[in-house]
Amino acid sequence: MTDGMTPTLGAFGDFGGRYTSELLLPALDELAQALEDIVPSKSFQETFARELADWAGRPTPITSLGRFAEGTGIEIWAKREDLLHGGAHKTNNVVGQGLLAARLGKTRLIAETGAGQHGLATASVGARHGMETVIYMGAVDIARQQPNVKAMELMGATVIPVTGGAATLKEAINEALREWTASVGRTHYLLGTVCGPDPFPRLVRTFQSVIGTEARHQFAANAGGIPDACFACVGGGSNAIGLFSGFLNDDGVALFGAEPAGESSTRHGLTLSRGDPGLLHGARTYVLQDGDGQILEAHSLAAGLDYPGVGPEHAHLKESGRARYLGVTDEEALDAFERLSRTEGIVPAFESAHALALARRAVADGLVAAGSRVLVNLSGRGQKDLDTYFALGRDSESTGRASS
Amino acid sequence: MSLASLQARLAQPDPSFSPFFVLGDPDPDTSLAIAQAAIRGGADMLEFGLPFSDPCADGPSVQTACSRALRAGMTVDQAFEIMRTLRSASDVPFNLLVYANLVHRRGPASFVADAVAAGASSLLVPDVPPEEGTELGAACHHAGLGLVHLAGPRTTTDRITALGDAATAFLYLAGRQGITGASEAVPDETLHAIRTAAAASTVPVCVGFGLKTRRHLADVFRAGARIAIVGSALVDVLASCLDDAGSPRDVTALTDRIEQEVADRSRWSGTQGV
Numbered sequence: 066m067t068d069g070m071t072p073t074l075g076a077f078g079d080f081g082g083r084y085t086s087e088l089l090l091p092a093l094d095e096l097a098q099a100l101e102d103i104v105p106s107k108s109f110q111e112t113f114a115r116e117l118a119d120w121a122g123r124p125t126p127i128t129s130l131g132r133f134a135e136g137t138g139i140e141i142w143a144k145r146e147d148l149l150h151g152g153a154h155k156t157n158n159v160v161g162q163g164l165l166a167a168r169l170g171k172t173r174l175i176a177e178t179g180a181g182q183h184g185l186a187t188a189s190v191g192a193r194h195g196m197e198t199v200i201y202m203g204a205v206d207i208a209r210q211q212p213n214v215k216a217m218e219l220m221g222a223t224v225i226p227v228t229g230g231a232a233t234l235k236e237a238i239n240e241a242l243r244e245w246t247a248s249v250g251r252t253h254y255l256l257g258t259v260c261g262p263d264p265f266p267r268l269v270r271t272f273q274s275v276i277g278t279e280a281r282h283q284f285a286a287n288a289g290g291i292p293d294a295c296f297a298c299v300g301g302g303s304n305a306i307g308l309f310s311g312f313l314n315d316d317g318v319a320l321f322g323a324e325p326a327g328e329s330s331t332r333h334g335l336t337l338s339r340g341d342p343g344l345l346h347g348a349r350t351y352v353l354q355d356g357d358g359q360i361l362e363a364h365s366l367a368a369g370l371d372y373p374g375v376g377p378e379h380a381h382l383k384e385s386g387r388a389r390y391l392g393v394t395d396e397e398a399l400d401a402f403e404r405l406s407r408t409e410g411i412v413p414a415f416e417s418a419h420a421l422a423l424a425r426r427a428v429a430d431g432l433v434a435a436g437s438r439v440l441v442n443l444s445g446r447g448q449k450d451l452d453t454y455f456a457l458g459r460d461s462e463s464t465g466r467a468s469s
Numbered sequence: 470m471s472l473a474s475l476q477a478r479l480a481q482p483d484p485s486f487s488p489f490f491v492l493g494d495p496d497p498d499t500s501l502a503i504a505q506a507a508i509r510g511g512a513d514m515l516e517f518g519l520p521f522s523d524p525c526a527d528g529p530s531v532q533t534a535c536s537r538a539l540r541a542g543m544t545v546d547q548a549f550e551i552m553r554t555l556r557s558a559s560d561v562p563f564n565l566l567v568y569a570n571l572v573h574r575r576g577p578a579s580f581v582a583d584a585v586a587a588g589a590s591s592l593l594v595p596d597v598p599p600e601e602g603t604e605l606g607a608a609c610h611h612a613g614l615g616l617v618h619l620a621g622p623r624t625t626t627d628r629i630t631a632l633g634d635a636a637t638a639f640l641y642l643a644g645r646q647g648i649t650g651a652s653e654a655v656p657d658e659t660l661h662a663i664r665t666a667a668a669a670s671t672v673p674v675c676v677g678f679g680l681k682t683r684r685h686l687a688d689v690f691r692a693g694a695r696i697a698i699v700g701s702a703l704v705d706v707l708a709s710c711l712d713d714a715g716s717p718r719d720v721t722a723l724t725d726r727i728e729q730e731v732a733d734r735s736r737w738s739g740t741q742g743v
Contacts, residue, residue: 070573070597070604084569084596086526087632088621088643229532235523242525344570344596345523357545358574359522 072349072377075263078384080377083262085347089242092249095169097264103168104161104271116160117275120193121150123157127283127440132408133421138428138435142288143411143421143443144280144308153414153445154276154304155186159255161272163190166253173197173252177241179206179234180368180449181213183257188222190255198222201240203232206368213449231362234372238346258301259376262347266376270306276442277311284440293437294319294427297444298419299390300334300370302379304444309388319389321432322379323419325365326392334363336375337383337390345374351383366395366453367415369445391430397422399459402447414445415453472615475562475590475638478513479673484690485513486735487564488727489677489700491534492517492551493543494707495715499723500538501551503707506724508555510731514562514590515555516677516698519548521568526595530701533708537715545571549587556588564617564638565589569596577608584614591615591638599635606635617641617675622662626669633670639696640670643678655685660692667693683734699734706730 072082075097083093103109117123125145134141146154166174174191176198178184184200191198200217204226207214214224230236238261245254259266259273284292295312297305299322312318327333336351343352345360353361353373363373382388398415401422406412413421424441427433447454454460478485488507493500507515518524520538524531552563565584572580572594584592592614597605599618609616615638620629622643633640642663659676666674675696676689686697710723717723 070569070577070601073600073603082601083598084601085598086595087598087619087624090598091623229529230522230536239523239525243528246526342573344573346525347596349573352570354570354574356574358570358572359539360570 070344070349075267077266077378077381079342080349080380081263081266082349083347084344084349085242085262086246088246089249089262092245093262093264096268099165099169100264100268100271103165109164109168113161113164116164117157121156121160122148123275124279124283125149127280127287129288130405130409133405135408137425139424139433140438141424142284142292142438142440144276144440146276146304146442146444147411147413147417147446151186151189152448153182153186154273154307154442155183155257157275157307158257158269158272158303159186159190162253162255162268163194166196166255167194169253171196171251171253173199173248174255175199175201175241175244175248175252176255176257177201177234177237178257179203179237179371181206181210181217182369182445182449184217184222184224185213187255187257188217188220191222192220199244200224201227201237201244203234203237204228205232206234206237235360242346258303259306259378260301260346260348260350260374266348266378269303270310270378273303273307274310276304276307277309280308280440281311288438291315291318292440293317294321294433294439295442296321296323296420296424296427296439297442298323298367298370298416299337299375299379300325300367300372300416301374302376304442306376306378308440308442309382313387319433320382320387321423321427322388322390323393323423324390325363325367325370325419326394327364327366328395332364333392334365334370334372335392336363336373337379338392340373342380348377350377350380351375366398367419369414369416370419389432391423393419393422399457401425402454403459411443412447412451413443414447415450417442417444420444471585471588471590471613472638474560475514475615478562479639479695484694485696486686487514487516487696487698488512488703488731489516489518489566489698490704490707491520491531491538492548493520493538493541494534494704495537495711495717496541497543497547497551499717499720501554502720502724503727504551504555506728507731508559508561510728511735512561512731513735514564514696516564516566516700517548517552518566519545519568519571521571524568528701530704530708534704540715545575549583552587552589562590563588564591564593566593566595569594572605577605578611581608581612581614585612589614591617593617593619593641595619599632609637619643620666622658626665629666629669630671633672636672639673639675640666641675641677642666642694655680655688660688663689663692663694686734703727703730
């Protein structure tokens with residue numbers, strides 16, 4: 066390109082980088098050094114593995130979804146991150162970063178949260194380490210997620226309302242970055258996804274790669290060989306990177322990300338499908354933006370997918386053609402949510418339901434051949450979404466619709 | 470014009486005071502009138518922020534100012550139009566503070582060319598450190614636009630020297646570690662950082678973030694700053710003149726007030742010790 070800006074530090078192709086204030090660079094340098102020196106060390110890896118096993122409940126199994134897959138023409142297996150402590154894959158990352166923060170001598174954790182899952186996970190690991198924990202959460206999200214706010218406070222965290230802009234996840238990240246700039250030194254910013262300035266996308270990927278590593282072994286043992294394709298939902302994209310990382314070097318494994326198509330062509334979170342390259346929260350990646358470069362609001366029924374950016378590695382996987390990203394509407398996700406509940410007795414998170422819905426239409430869309438065996442990341446459980454679901458009134462009108 | 474007007478100003482013996490405003494706050498017409506008032510008040514330089522949806526380096530006052538400007542429909546083209554209008558009547562240097570995505574969207578060469586055409590003397594992109602700023606630096610060099618880099622009180626001496634070498638206009642020292650808007654006395658840590666930066670930097674040192682009063686300015690000038698910027702405090706004055714809907718209650722009263730606030734902090738010639 067003749068008139069572009071491309072990253073130098075921690076780049077995934079033309080994406081990633083450290084587009085942050087000079088004032089944050091020392092903290093990012095420290096973290097990048099820790100990723101090189103501390104994370105790969107035997108003592109860190111042993112402690113991390115033990116904590117994941119004894120406190121968080123790893124390994125999570127993979128489950129064959131025979132009844133759910135009926136009529137699709139493919140065999141569907143699910144990686145059960147919904148069974149992890151805390152109810153979602155978010156726990157892998159907070160266990161790793163919590164340990165790293167302790168090794169770096171930090172005494173305070175800050176984090177952003179949208180619907181509250183990452184806030185809950187951070188609060189739990191803060192309690193586990195006895196660290197002061199402060200969660201930044203949009204005022205709008207606080208109002209609609211009161212049980213999560215109360216649970217964070219139960220575990221000793223302080224929840225700070227963020228009132229700027231749309232008062233949701235994007236603003237919570239802005240505020241956490243500001244607070245980190247002011248308090249850097251004893252504070253670790255425990256970023257919840259594979260976004261943000263380098264080294265966060267690499268760091269979070271490292272801690273989430275346990276999903277793909279486990280799933281690869283489990284698939285070989287239980288189903289035999291490797292899957293023909295992997296499916297995961299993509300908001301920031303950490304559960305997808307976690308699963309994909311186990312299969313990136315297998316050319317025979319197709320990788321598909323499910324983005325939120327929301328409720329209409331103007332209210333969605335199709336960052337990779339409809340956005341353009343831009344700079345958001347410290348990285349060059351795909352973003353939803355207007356002609357001047359002002360960041361737009363994203364929309365999804367699934368709060369965890371409601372983000373106008375995406376991890377830079379996904380931008381690179383899209384550009385390189387290694388992974389493909391497709392939209393799944395709120396309606397399709399709700400159908401998959403109901404269908405998995407009724408056919409397998411598993412209530413998935415709205416986010417994970419996007420990946421399940423894409424897998425169900427994979428043959429019809431020409432993504433995989435009939436007879437394929439696919440692996441879906443069931444990234445979280447759906448209890449957090451029940452109030453929203455029941456408020457839609459679908460439970461009374463639609464009894465039995467998914468069993469046909 | 471451009472960089473030369475800034476360098477001429479910085480070559481004078483007395484230091485420079487610069488107010489900061491978000492262009493388009495609270496609306497494009499009033500914003501132009503406010504900048505004209507600041508020039509009448511004797512500002513040595515003007516720093517303009519382009520409103521951005523996600524101003525991560527700014528405190529609440531400037532965040533709200535960005536929201537007001539965007540709600541009033543402010544665009545990058547309109548911001549350049551305001552600057553062109555001001556430039557036609559004044560040679561006061563303009564430093565432009567722009568978040569990286571607005572530069573990225575146009576492409577650095579196009580953005581910088583437009584900024585120079587609008588009369589900008591220098592450019593600070595707070596979320597592009599030198600390591601990620603190769604294309605931006607080349608574009609500024611090519612167009613003759615001064616480049617400003619940010620440093621903090623805890624930035625090492627070696628790093629300050631490197632940042633000063635990478636900058637062509639001045640080094641912008643954040644008055645305290647963190648966001649804009651603080652109002653206490655200038656901390657000793659900051660004054661020490663100014664002295665250190667002034668000694669280590671090859672370009673003049675500018676202090677922004679957290680300065681409010683004439684006393685603050687005297688302190689930072691005495692420590693070696695060549696430019697002092699007051700942002701949030703003036704934006705707060707602006708905001709105090711708006712009604713609940715964010716519109717000025719009385720534009721003339723607002724611009725008179727801004728002119729007075731700027732005049733109260735200007736006129737440093739020969740009397741730095743006030």
